[in-house]
Amino acid sequence: MSNDSPDPAEPGGATRPMPPAAALDVLADLEVAHEELKVAEEEVRVQQEQIEALLSRYEAERRWRSQLSGLVPVALAQTDGAGKLVDANPALAALLRVPLPRLAGKPLSVYLQPEDVPPFRSAVRALATGAADQQRLRITLTGRGPAATRGELFGFPDAAAGQTAETRLQWVLLSVTEGPDGSAARPPDWGHGSADTLGLATALAELAALPLGNEDRQRLLSRMAVLVQSAVPASTTVSITLGSPLDPQQLGSDSAVAQELDGRQLQAGEGPCWDAHATGVVVTVDDLPSDDRWPRLRPLLADSPVRSVLALPLREGGEPVGVVNVYAAQAGAFAADKRRIAELVTAAVGGVLQNVAERESLRDLAANLEKALTxxxxxxxxxxxxxxxxxxxxxxxxxxxxxxxxxxxVKLRDLALLVVDGHAAEVIDAARR
Structure with a gap:
């Protein structure tokens, strides 16, 4: 008789009902399979989150670097440790008269006059190997147009980690004109002095090159405060506040003067920093001691050396997450052009901090993945x-x-760890109670 024949014990060949014990065994198997599937699904979910975070971080970093470099009115470029262009901004492409997408992968030296190539290659080696932390060259840039551009080329390393494929060098080019006697004249500016332009470009290049790995956040904020102060003309001291001024999460500054004025605003419960954080709008103060917008703060400023203030909100995803406070000793220090510089460098600070937050989130995801696999x-x-x-x-x-x-x-992984660590007898005993 075929194994597929109906059971004669059942009328009409109907399937015999499953015994209760067998049905319970099947249900137990299903429950076990369901729990194992839940564990596997959790592992897959964490892996997917890690991959998505990697892609998001990469895209976000590329976007903010491109957006910032596009705003700067001087030529900026990034090369690898061999001098090949990795990134460039529209200002450099305009000088070379080469479409921006076609610059990637080209050696920067091909756009220099022959006599400038050896000094440039020496500068690349010095920066990439850590032998120097800054290089300055007088070069002539030649692109597709008939005219050449004389300029000052400044180089900064991302990190002195040896000349490898991962090495990144930042370059800032300021074009100059020559007088009748061949001496260098001031480069063209965009509403402020050439030194201001250089300060902004240098600060942006150094901000982009800040090490974002395991560096302490407090040190990072203090370093950024120094760079902001160096970029904004007339500023004398800078502080950076993350979080609400009422309960700041982290603070960084370049001097005790900035720390003291931040503390007085906290004591008064009001001030430019508070308004910038609350409104998300830049707050400009021409003469702080006589400004009547913050009556509780005014009595606390009798001996303060600060007269002018720029409070610039830091944004992440459109929401204020902190404030950059730029202070000056003279009244009326921050005219429109200086405010513009401060806004640009504050945007760079926000980009760096967003990058740091994304890297920290990525590390957390990686740790969670490792924990799930373990x-x-x-x-x-x-x-x-x-x-x-x-x-x-x-x-x-x-x-x-x-x-x-x-x-x-008790979480399943914690219970399993007890068993593996030699407490299996106690676990078995608890299961029998």
């Missing part, structure tokens, strides 16, 4: 221990772990 391995080891001690199969061992985890309200 948990799965620990659970498998615990199952093996229980199988050996109880003489049961893998499914039964996992079922007992899940049941005890639910009963004791």
């Amino acid at each position: 948990s799965r391995a620990t659970i498998d080891q615990a199952k093996g221990v229980l199988m050996a001690l109880l003489g049961v199969g893998a499914d039964e061992a996992f079922t007992r772990l899940v049941a005890l985890s639910n009963r004791l309200n």
Whole structure:
């Protein structure tokens, strides 16, 4: 008789009902499979989040660097440790008369006159190997047009890690004109002095090159405060506040004067920093001691050397997350052109901080992934221990772990860790109670 023939014990060949014990075994198997599937799904979800975070961080970093470099009215470029262009801004492409997308991968030296190539290559080697932290060259830039551009080329390393494929060098080019006697004249500016332009470009290049790995956030904020102060004309001191002025999460400054004025605003419960954070709008103060917008703050300023203030909100995703406070000793220090510089460099600070936050989030995701994978391995080891001690199969061992985890309200991975660490007898005893 075929194995597929109907059971004669059942009228009309109907399927015999499953015995209750067998049905319970099937349900237990399904529950075990469901729990294992949940563990596997959690691992996959964490991996997907990690991949998405990697892509998001890469795109965000590329976007903010491109946006900032596009705003700067001087030529900026980034090369690898061999001098090949990795990135450039529209100002450099305009000088070379070469479409921006076609610059990537080209050696920057091909756009220099022959006599300038050896000094440039020497500068690249010095920066990439850590032998120098800054290089300055007088070069002639030649592009597709008939005219050449004389300029000052400044170079900064991302990190002195040796000349490798990952090495990145930042370059700032200021074009200059020559007088009748061949001496260099001031480069063209955009509403402020050439020294101001150089200060802004240099600060942006150095901000982009700040090490964002494991550096302490407090030190990073203090370094950024120094760079902001060096970029904004007439400023004498700078502080950076993350979070609400009422309860700041982190603070960084370049001097005790900035710290003291921040503290007085905190004591008064009002001030330019408070308004900038609350409104998300730049607050300009021409003469702080006589400004009547903050009556509780005024009595606390009798001996303060600060007269002018720029409070610029830091944004992340459109929302204020902190404030850059730029202070000056003279009244009326921040005219429109200086405010524009401060806004540009503050945008760069915001980009750096966003990059730091994304890297920290990525590290957390990686740690969670490692924890999930370790948990799965620990659970498998615990199952093996229980199988050996109880003489049961893998499914039964996992079922007992899940049941005890639910009963004791203990996470499955923590319970499994107890078993693996030599406490299997206590776990088995607790399961029998």
